[in-house]
Amino acid sequence: MEKEQLEPYELHAARQLAAEMWSKVIRPGDTVVDATLGNGYDTCILAGLVGAAGHVIGFDIQEEAVARTRERLSSAGLEARCELHVLSHEHMADFIPAEVQCIVFNLGWLPGWDKSVTTHWESTRTAVLAALDHLAPLGMLTVCVYPGHAAGEEERCRLLELLASLPPQVYNVLHQRFLNAGAGAPECFAVQRQRRRNSPKQ
Numbered sequence: 001m002e003k004e005q006l007e008p009y010e011l012h013a014a015r016q017l018a019a020e021m022w023s024k025v026i027r028p029g030d031t032v033v034d035a036t037l038g039n040g041y042d043t044c045i046l047a048g049l050v051g052a053a054g055h056v057i058g059f060d061i062q063e064e065a066v067a068r069t070r071e072r073l074s075s076a077g078l079e080a081r082c083e084l085h086v087l088s089h090e091h092m093a094d095f096i097p098a099e100v101q102c103i104v105f106n107l108g109w110l111p112g113w114d115k116s117v118t119t120h121w122e123s124t125r126t127a128v129l130a131a132l133d134h135l136a137p138l139g140m141l142t143v144c145v146y147p148g149h150a151a152g153e154e155e156r157c158r159l160l161e162l163l164a165s166l167p168p169q170v171y172n173v174l175h176q177r178f179l180n181a182g183a184g185a186p187e188c189f190a191v192q193r194q195r196r197r198n199s200p201k202q
């Protein structure tokens with residue numbers, strides 16, 4: 001493609017950084033997990049990346065979020081490759097295969113809905129630990145956090161602590177944030193399992 005025909009590259013959002021990483025690790029036919037369905041924007045991106053032979057397993061505690069996601073997927077003709085659960089992501093281990101290529105969290109509340117129904121560290125921690133355990137070799141976990149509210153700030157701090165303590169022989173951990181965006185700006189964490197499961201780094 002000619003250079004002038006390409007979309008301009010704009011670096012502006014934690015969610016965009018996460019989506020760029022998904023596109024690098026997901027291949028047609030993969031199984032991936034959306035741990036926070038919300039409006040279904042991320043689910044649609046994931047469903048596009050896994051293709052017709054792939055599978056997206058999604059979770060949200062709110063019926064409204066699952067309904068919004070189902071509608072978005074259906075309009076895009078992507079519903080058949082997705083399995084949606086009205087369930088806390090804490091229980092994902094009971095529904096996902098032993099090895100998953102990509103697991104994504106976009107924490108917080110459902111936009112335009114009840115802000116008191118938000119993610120909380122206790123359940124986020126359980127779910128993130130399950131996600132880490134289920135990553136395939138070179139599989140990727142991304143977590144977008146919103147520290148502009150109290151529960152989000154707690155998630156950010158605790159997640160930072162947890163992910164920074166992961167063994168470097170098993171995982172590579174990245175933390176991305178916009179340094180001049182002010183306090184409370186969204187941040188993105190990414191964890192990739194090393195090429196060989198549980199093997200020490202060469």
Ligand SMILES: C[S@@+](CC[C@H](N)C(=O)[O-])C[C@H]1O[C@@H](n2cnc3c(N)ncnc32)[C@H](O)[C@@H]1O
Pocket residue numbers: 035036037038039040041042043059060061062065087088089090106107108109110111117118119120123124
């Ligand atoms: C910021 S929204 C997700 C946005 C979504 N990924 C999108 O593309 O539109 C966060 C979602 O997390 C959900 N949520 C909160 N606690 C949860 C839990 N324990 N398990 C699963 N989902 C949860 C909320 O209901 C809300 O829909």
